Amino acid sequence: MQLFSCPFCGPRGESEFRFAGEFGNARPEGATVTDAQWSSYLHRRSNPKGRSAELWLHLTCGEVFRLDRDTLTHVVSGSYALGDCAEEVQP
Amino acid sequence: MTAFRVEGAGRIDRARPLLFHFDDVEVRGFAGDTIASALLASGVNVVGRSFKYHRPRGVWGFGVEDPNSLVDIAAPVVGANAQATTTLAFDGMRVKSVNGRPNVARDRGRFIDLFARFMPAGFYYKTFMFPNWHLFEPSVRAMSGFGRVDADAELPRSAEQINRAVDVLVVGAGPAGLLAALRAAEAGRSVLLVEQGGTVGGSLLVRTAAIDGRDGVTWTAEMLQRLAERGATVMTRTTAFGVYDHGLVALNEKGQGGRPDRLWRIRPGHVVLATGAIERPLPFANNDLPGVRSAEAALAYLRHHGIATGRKVVVATNNGLAYETAEALAAAGVDVTLVDSRRDAGIVPKGYGLLTGRSVVAAEGRGEVAGVRLDDGSRLVADSVVVSGGFTPTVHLYCQARGKLVWDAVAAAFVPGGPLAGLSLAGAVTGAFDLAGVFASVGTALQPIGVAAGALPAVAAGQPYAIAAAWPKPGAEGRVFIDLQHDVTVKDVELAARENYTSVEHLKRYTALGMAGDQGKTSNLNGIALMAELTGRTIPEVGTTTYRPPFTPVPLSSLAGWRSGGLFNPPRRLVLENVHRDAGASLREYGGWLRPAFYGDGPEVEAVAREARRAREAVALFDGSPLGKIEVCGPEAAAFVDFVYYNAMATLPVGRCRYGLMLAESGVVFDDGVLMRLDANRFVVSCSSSHVAAVQAHLEAWRQDRFDRKRLFIHNATPALATLTLSGPQARPLLETLDLGLALDDAALPHMAFASGAFDGVPVRVSRVSFTGDRSYELVIGSDRAEALWTRLMAAGAAFGITPLGTEALMVLRAEKGYIVIGKDSDGLTLPVDLGVTAPLRRKKGEFIGRRSLVSPEAQRPDRKQLVGLVVEDGEAPLVTGAHGVETRDGAKRSIGYVTSSYVSPGLGRPIALGLIERGASRHGEVIDIQHQRTMRQARIAAPCAFDPAGERLNG
């Protein structure tokens, strides 16, 4: 049972959370979005081995937040509430 | 009979004799005996048959390392493959041997061993191909496996699981573990000390020691006393079997008195592994004969159970630690000869014969040991041979925690490379095999947590370990066994090397070395060393295989815990469940909810038809409480619902409802339902019953990702509110009798509008939305008042011909109307266009989820599967849901879609069906073939709505 830290609730067991995607996958919008751009947004992933910045949902409180973790060692290095200057934090 | 009880020796309770059955043999023992020790003392030499060759095997070890003594327990608590060395014996127990027919003593399968030369490692990869493996497999399967599953056994359906956090978890209660635990406890840490054996003390209960002037047993008792005074918890018969991510350590505590084992999940601040070491066999021919066993085990059986392993014993060793076994056996009156492969150990024998610079090359005897042959050709007579090939540190948990091993040439073993974050090591696991070294390692182990080891206990020097490695040699004569449980010999490893299965993982997989239930605790290192020798590599170059949990086998029941029956994925229950039961409802699980399928006795088909008919003719009451009620509020609410729905929603007037689709970003229809606008900044999302959690998560993710979280809130009110739906031509007159304090006429409350009223002073929201096609009123009220409202409606409804409506009948009614159920009439590919909903894409100005996907090339394909009605053209029988529409193209039959819903419509008196059919929207009127289980039907494609297409009944 891994421990993830919800910015709102604190550390909780992994089964309370759901992976919601890679952090920073910007949604392309507007009339000029090509099939390729849209497909890339929908499907292409960095899927890094090692340090990774991810979006997670804490199912019990509804908080969606950024979780920085290592996909190989599973060490968690930080979690950030969205909007709290999360964009400036480098993974 | 070889082994025997030594008068007055051991810690068994001779005042409490016990008797159990091993197959049909009566076995006598004493309280404190394990099955293995009682069998030994009773002269049962053959306790098992080996996996592959069915060779007779005796007790080899003392604890979890024993590869030979698996048994089935038939009573009192049934268990397959119990380890006789770790299972306590009870009076009246029934124990069955495994892998022998009729039993291991007279195994008819023993002839297999005669063909052993034709069955080397991996022989099955080279044969059984002609004509077909299928012909050979049944007999191979019948030969495989050890114990039996007793299909009729009554077993407890649940086991306890306990979570606990401690400052320091110490694994192993030998001298190192005891000292580490005490020092941590003295420093004020909460401490849990776990020991897999039945007693605390480890080697101190087996080997002679002098610690601070006391013997080992006394010192142990004192340590236990002091641990208790400091509030430390000590658990015996508890195995730490796994170290998992983020430091979780899992323990299995053996059950007693019929209580099943239980699982402990420990979150330690720090772990000290004091897991000790396991003795290896010596490689010589026929080293698997019953009567050959570990020297350490022989000493343990003597000290714990008062059992001498034989009357004439050869002790064979390559290190100093086996001398104590020789000395102790001699002191118990056994005729002992010690054969030490080292030239000069400088030890003066006490009461036993000593041959140095000599090695055993073969054990001799038929079915059991009769003697040994030495490398100089001489022979010794013996009824038991006890061996020590050295000790292998028990590094399993360290490696599970991603620790890296290093090779210690002096100790001739892999040892931990050093402490890890949150985990350190003490005792023999570090390669320290003398007591002074063991205690010294405790100081190192406690450093990371800032606990001082203080003055270390003063110990008298024992025999130096001074091992001279004796690895298996290539070309050794005879059958030298490396893995006893899986029958892997030196020749097998040689074959693996010859065939280039030289990676340690290939060696394991090809020969099955270390793959048995004991996971190679006694065998892996010998196999690795031999492979190194054969391939000209060093032992660390060959390396070890990956250590996987569990350290020892764990009952499945421990891991399942309480998740059984109704506690395994418990279904969600309606507030009105008892009301429905009283009304004769048959309950069934729908989307995780236990709901009425239909009411009353009789065949389901008739009950469903009865309810559906009454709903159309009079009035029906349906408990729709699981229907989602997610409130969206705040200044950004309107923009939000416009974004999350496919349909335009910002324009929805207050007091009105609008049906809409929610899409995933892929454009696929994710959910459908009605949105209500309570006021300018407040909406209620009504989503599918089985989808509430998913929709809520979906909405939360988009809310926080895209909107101002301080100006938009989402609240799932579903559990707090019940939804009772009245439907049918008599719904309005019935509702009027309740005096809810609101106008029910169509001008005041038209279809797709809602209003608020009160029922007995409690607010109730009344919405004109319909899932039946008839005039319907959806009443939403606090869950605590649902029963009163239901009861009143049913009572008042009697005069109007009311019926409770089950889910099955509702499904029929909605299907008549062509109303879809997401996930049933749509699938994971269905786009709005496939359901005929295209206006929003054309008209809606703003951005919404999934928009871009709807203009992808795929979304434009003309041959998409589209929702249609299907009218049966060949008789009265309904189509089968799941049947496919088929056509023949280029001579090949292909599916063009399938039936998603199918019923006999009581209203229409004929079968109705919905389906997803290629290009269906443009094929109305066309007759297609429908296939189910190779039978063909015919159906005509039609509009989805089969009943009241003009929608007049909504206001009827």
Place this chain on the structure above:
Amino acid sequence: MTKRYSAFALLKEGLVGHTGWQPAWRSPEPKPRYDVVVVGGGGHGLATAHYLVRNHGLSSVAVIEKGWIGGGNSGRNTTVVRSNYFFPESAALYEMALKLYEGLSRALNYNIMLSQRGMVSLCHSPAEMETAARTVNAMQINGIDAELLSRAEVQRLMPALNCGPDARYPVYGAVHQARGGTARHDAVNWGYARAADRAGVDILQNTEVTDFIIEDGACRGVRTSRGDIRADRVGIAVAGHTSVLAARAGFRLPLTSFALQAAITEAVKPALDCVVVSPATGTYVSQSDKGDMVLGGGLDLVPSYGQRGNLPTLETVIAGLLEMFPSFRQLRLARQWAGITDVTPDSSPIIGESPLPNLFLNCGWGTGGFKAIPAGGTLFAHLLATGKHHEISRPFDLDRFERGRLIDEAAGSGIAH
């Protein structure tokens, strides 16, 4: 020296102490260039090499493996083979694999122990029976053996299965593919390796690809821990680690790596005859020829490259198993582990050219790669040898994600992957 495997050879070698057997494969030194280099010595990579020679006559082929062959998912899976798929595209792919499996032992002269014990997918509600009917009919139309079983028929196949009304998930029936079953995973890897080696393929173990040689905007080979190796075409078949190599080649793929756990119990005498999966409990299980119960379930839905098991998913899987087979409470878990699966958005594989010319992909098999090995090898070899798709692999090209033409079995059939 004994080259060919047979009962006779085994008898003959038995009389001389098995000293005549040859290495199953060589350990050659890498050459500076090959026609085709396949990165990844798992089942798919080895099978690809085998078919490059056998079907296309290539003579200069290497398989490059970071560790030891068969050490990834092809040696960690639960050995199930089946072709009970819904869409014609998937059916064609997996049926090709199953048909090849049916002749593979003799084709490779290596007994892969294909055991067609039958694959049973349970149904626990009337709704699941409807979904099952949809699947069975789809399979029958696609020309694949499938039957819809009643509860009584299921019970007959599995006497130990709790089919009673007290079951948490009562059994209504099942989808049965009689030709489904298991094969010995190591034997598949080793059988292909031996056959490929015999045909001249260089299998380079303990050789790590560190980068690609990219010249003129195209892939010209690989840089490895044992030096540069040039090749006309390079194929990647590294499952869960595909994204790592893709990053080195400069592109991203529609893949996320997750751990899939598996576990075995201790070995017992035969107690379960077929492979069974329960979508409701998320558990699948079969009993191996050795006697242990081999179990698995759903993914650990935490992106991961850590090839190790964890408790939460395993506990759920085991609880599901014991609900299905209450008498298995007597059994004990012997070992748990995990493989890293590369999961695509539609859970179907990717076979096709990568965004970097001359570099080709065989990936995205997710939880289902083992059963597809012979087809994956055949199709990938076709692509690497000809530069063109075989008609069966065409729908699985990377371009389907841009076109939106996903092949989502779970979406179509409701049966979990």
